[in-house]
Amino acid sequence: MAGPSVQSLKLPLTGNDAAAYAMKQVNPDVVAAYPITPQTELMQTFAEYVHDGEVDTELITAESEHSAMSACVGAAAAGARTMTATSANGFALMWEVLYIAASLRLPITMTVVNRALSGPINIHCDHSDSMGARDAGWIQLYAENPQEAYDLLLVALKAAENHDVLLPAMVMYDGFIISHTMEVVETLPDEAVREFVGPYKPAYAMLLDKKPFTVGPLDFHDYYFEHKRQEIEGMLHAPAALAASAAEFEGLTGRSYGPLETYRADDAEVIMVALGSTAGTARYAVDALREQGHAVGLMKLRTFRPFPAAEIAAALGGAKCVVVCDRVVSFGAFGSPTFAEVRSALYEVPERPLVINYIYGLGGRDTGPDLLEQAFEEGLRVASTGEIKEHVGYLGVR
Amino acid sequence: MTTLKELSHREERFTGGHRLCAGCGAAIVARQVLLAADGPVVIGNATGCLEVATTLYPYSSWKVPWIHNAFENVAATISGVETAYRAFQEKGRLAEKWHFIAFGGDGGTYDIGLQALSGALERGHRMLYICYDNQAYMNTGIQRSGATPKGASTTTAPAGKVIPGKLQPRKDLTAIVAAHHIPYVAQAAPHNFMDLTRKVEKALAVDGPSFLNILAPCHRGWRYPPEDTLKVTRVAANTCFWPLYEIVNGEYKLNYKPRKKLPIEDWLTFQGRYAHLFEGDGEPELVAEIQADVDRAWEDLLIRCGELPPRECRDEKKK
Ligand SMILES: Cc1ncc(C[n+]2csc(CCOP(=O)(O)OP(=O)(O)O)c2C)c(N)n1
Numbered sequence: 001m002a003g004p005s006v007q008s009l010k011l012p013l014t015g016n017d018a019a020a021y022a023m024k025q026v027n028p029d030v031v032a033a034y035p036i037t038p039q040t041e042l043m044q045t046f047a048e049y050v051h052d053g054e055v056d057t058e059l060i061t062a063e064s065e066h067s068a069m070s071a072c073v074g075a076a077a078a079g080a081r082t083m084t085a086t087s088a089n090g091f092a093l094m095w096e097v098l099y100i101a102a103s104l105r106l107p108i109t110m111t112v113v114n115r116a117l118s119g120p121i122n123i124h125c126d127h128s129d130s131m132g133a134r135d136a137g138w139i140q141l142y143a144e145n146p147q148e149a150y151d152l153l154l155v156a157l158k159a160a161e162n163h164d165v166l167l168p169a170m171v172m173y174d175g176f177i178i179s180h181t182m183e184v185v186e187t188l189p190d191e192a193v194r195e196f197v198g199p200y201k202p203a204y205a206m207l208l209d210k211k212p213f214t215v216g217p218l219d220f221h222d223y224y225f226e227h228k229r230q231e232i233e234g235m236l237h238a239p240a241a242l243a244a245s246a247a248e249f250e251g252l253t254g255r256s257y258g259p260l261e262t263y264r265a266d267d268a269e270v271i272m273v274a275l276g277s278t279a280g281t282a283r284y285a286v287d288a289l290r291e292q293g294h295a296v297g298l299m300k301l302r303t304f305r306p307f308p309a310a311e312i313a314a315a316l317g318g319a320k321c322v323v324v325c326d327r328v329v330s331f332g333a334f335g336s337p338t339f340a341e342v343r344s345a346l347y348e349v350p351e352r353p354l355v356i357n358y359i360y361g362l363g364g365r366d367t368g369p370d371l372l373e374q375a376f377e378e379g380l381r382v383a384s385t386g387e388i389k390e391h392v393g394y395l396g397v398r
Numbered sequence: 399m400t401t402l403k404e405l406s407h408r409e410e411r412f413t414g415g416h417r418l419c420a421g422c423g424a425a426i427v428a429r430q431v432l433l434a435a436d437g438p439v440v441i442g443n444a445t446g447c448l449e450v451a452t453t454l455y456p457y458s459s460w461k462v463p464w465i466h467n468a469f470e471n472v473a474a475t476i477s478g479v480e481t482a483y484r485a486f487q488e489k490g491r492l493a494e495k496w497h498f499i500a501f502g503g504d505g506g507t508y509d510i511g512l513q514a515l516s517g518a519l520e521r522g523h524r525m526l527y528i529c530y531d532n533q534a535y536m537n538t539g540i541q542r543s544g545a546t547p548k549g550a551s552t553t554t555a556p557a558g559k560v561i562p563g564k565l566q567p568r569k570d571l572t573a574i575v576a577a578h579h580i581p582y583v584a585q586a587a588p589h590n591f592m593d594l595t596r597k598v599e600k601a602l603a604v605d606g607p608s609f610l611n612i613l614a615p616c617h618r619g620w621r622y623p624p625e626d627t628l629k630v631t632r633v634a635a636n637t638c639f640w641p642l643y644e645i646v647n648g649e650y651k652l653n654y655k656p657r658k659k660l661p662i663e664d665w666l667t668f669q670g671r672y673a674h675l676f677e678g679d680g681e682p683e684l685v686a687e688i689q690a691d692v693d694r695a696w697e698d699l700l701i702r703c704g705e706l707p708p709r710e711c712r713d714e715k716k717k
């Protein structure tokens with residue numbers, strides 16, 4: 001790995017600070033947002049940048065998240081680089097417009113500070129908000145810590161705006177666990193960020209280009225399918241665009257961001273799959289179990305959309321048992337979303353691992369290494385007996 | 399103000415060939431508004447008849463930049479466009495003055511889009527919001543809305559054996575908008591096209607949000623012959639069911655006072671949606687109630703416009 005080509009500045013930042021700081025350095029044309037815990041501090045920080053004249057951004061303090069995302073669509077369709085952020089119920093209120101933003105091929109970038117969806121109402125972390133929108137046509141990246149919250153927002157923005165992609169992107173991190181936890185974050189100089197993201201160049205004439213341009217017409221059975229097929233094509237180009245963006249970013253920072261990351265997984269018989277901050281806890285559990293002589297490892301999934309099926313098959317193919325941990329429930333489904341898709345990705349692997357699923361941490365339920373070790377132990381039992389007792393289990397629930 | 403002759407020389411930026419019904423009030427309104435709005439303009443359009451019937455991919459009736467996002471969010475969408483414009487102006491990327499016009503139906507404005515409209519008005523975007531009010535959800539088949547007047551029959555408030563159509567009065571949206579204290583608010587109707595043109599020009603000249611509530615008859619929903627669209631709005635004005643007035647920086651001004659205020663029956667009997675009020679024994683009490691509602695609202699308006707002294711003052715005199 002090449003060393004960083006740019007001198008970084010180390011700052012103590014929470015996840016929310018880090019995302020706001022990245023937005024400040026991007027200096028987007030338009031930001032539209034609405035307050036919701038645990039995202040609120042992000043927008044408050046950004047509003048300070050606007051009111052102190054540190055950015056040129058026009059900030060729309062919308063009267064709801066539905067309107068915030070709707071205004072983002074209007075601004076992006078006018079040719080503006082547009083960003084926003086939200087959580088949970090606010091994210092749910094955007095739902096209708098999330099699909100519209102993607103189908104209009106508007107590369108809006110959004111930070112989603114993961115929080116459990118109501119009901120019952122709760123403000124703490126799980127992934128039910130962003131996981132529910134996995135079919136909306138957005139690129140979805142899960143950050144583990146404030147550093148990734150900063151880095152991935154920049155990487156995602158550049159990939160989203162790639163003319164082969166032109167899809168919106170969301171970067172997630174765990175509410176409170178990351179949003180409110182301060183860590184040392186290596187930041188790039190402003191000029192390096194501006195140069196990295198470059199000036200925003202829409203792929204075609206936008207609303208303010210004086211060319212009569214009809215955005216969002218009625219599209220029936222005679223064309224709708226082709227337009228959806230084009231949208232799929234955009235998503236199919238996303239892995240290459242993300243890789244290119246990440247490679248350039250690595251050149252600047254020395255930090256490498258593939259769709260997934262493994263930890264002590266090469267010779268592991270049992271590999272845990274986790275997203276977000278839990279990956280850090282899982283690494284700790286892996287080390288503890290390795291000390292005891294167990295061959296366990298971790299695969300952290302960073303990119304959920306586009307789902308890196310081939311990379312997952314390659315990373316997990318050698319294991320005897322895969323333990324998929326998901327911070328979301330999909331009612332009535334056979335396991336959680338990550339379980340279902342990981343298991344499907346492994347279907348054609350020559351020596352298919354057995355796959356079990358643990359749902360954990362709903363509504364912010366604390367999930368420490370002990371619980372993950374418990375999941376690993378079940379994985380080790382499955383690996384040695386070849387027998388699954390229950391495909392789906394629950395960690396830390398009474 | 400632009401004269402009719404001048405208007406006739408302007409480029410048609412809302413073209414024919416769309417699939418709105420012949421005689422659709424919304425089509426007349428859209429064409430008239432675009433003729434009056436000179437210069438570069440972006441149009442936002444809420445889901446509804448006007449939107450679906452003018453942009454059936456790959457066709458478009460709009461020779462101007464146009465965006466449809468969803469049903470309830472045209473005010474938010476156009477506020478995003480206007481904000482992008484301001485950002486570009488600040489950065490020196492756009493010099494020319496553009497206009498931003500949102501079209502929403504009554505459903506998209508009085509009901510599901512009211513919050514987005516209120517937010518955009520409060521934020522103060524320089525945009526003209528036009529509600530083309532045909533008094534029901536026409537695109538989905540004539541369902542009642544908050545704009546449907548008392549007594550009208552719709553598919554979700556039908557004239558039944560027990561309940562004679564919609565019983566509730568319509569919302570006074572123009573007053574709701576006026577309560578946002580924006581620089582320009584007006585009510586208009588397409589039969590008085592010079593008044594409408596003048597109002598569009600005035601609305602676009604203000605530095606902030608402006609709003610027009612334009613009566614835009616739908617003969618499918620109102621049940622009158624398609625060729626009578628402009629007649630029906632004229633009757634609306636002459637019965638004082640739909641007064642033409644404007645509120646400039648908070649000051650009310652009446653734009654049309656019928657020489658002889660016609661009885662509400664002239665409005666009601668023009669349209670099949672009220673036919674049940676006059677069939678058999680009819681609903682004389684409901685008709686009287688509708689007349690009383692109109693009389694009261696008209697008097698309120700005359701007072702606000704300074705055409706009548708306030709009621710207290712008149713009561714004083716009587717004593
Ligand atoms: C969120 C949402 N709810 C419902 C609809 C269905 N819908 C589409 S158009 C429409 C009625 C539009 O009524 P109005 O705004 O009065 O316009 P008109 O068709 O009468 O011109 C409805 C209910 C929708 N598109 N979106």
Ligand code: SF4
Nearest residue numbers: 418419422447616618
């Ligand atoms: S149904 Fe009514 S509003 Fe819709 S196009 Fe026909 S006349 Fe116009």
Ligand SMILES: [Mg+2]
Nearest residue numbers: 503504534536
């Ligand atoms: Mg309507």
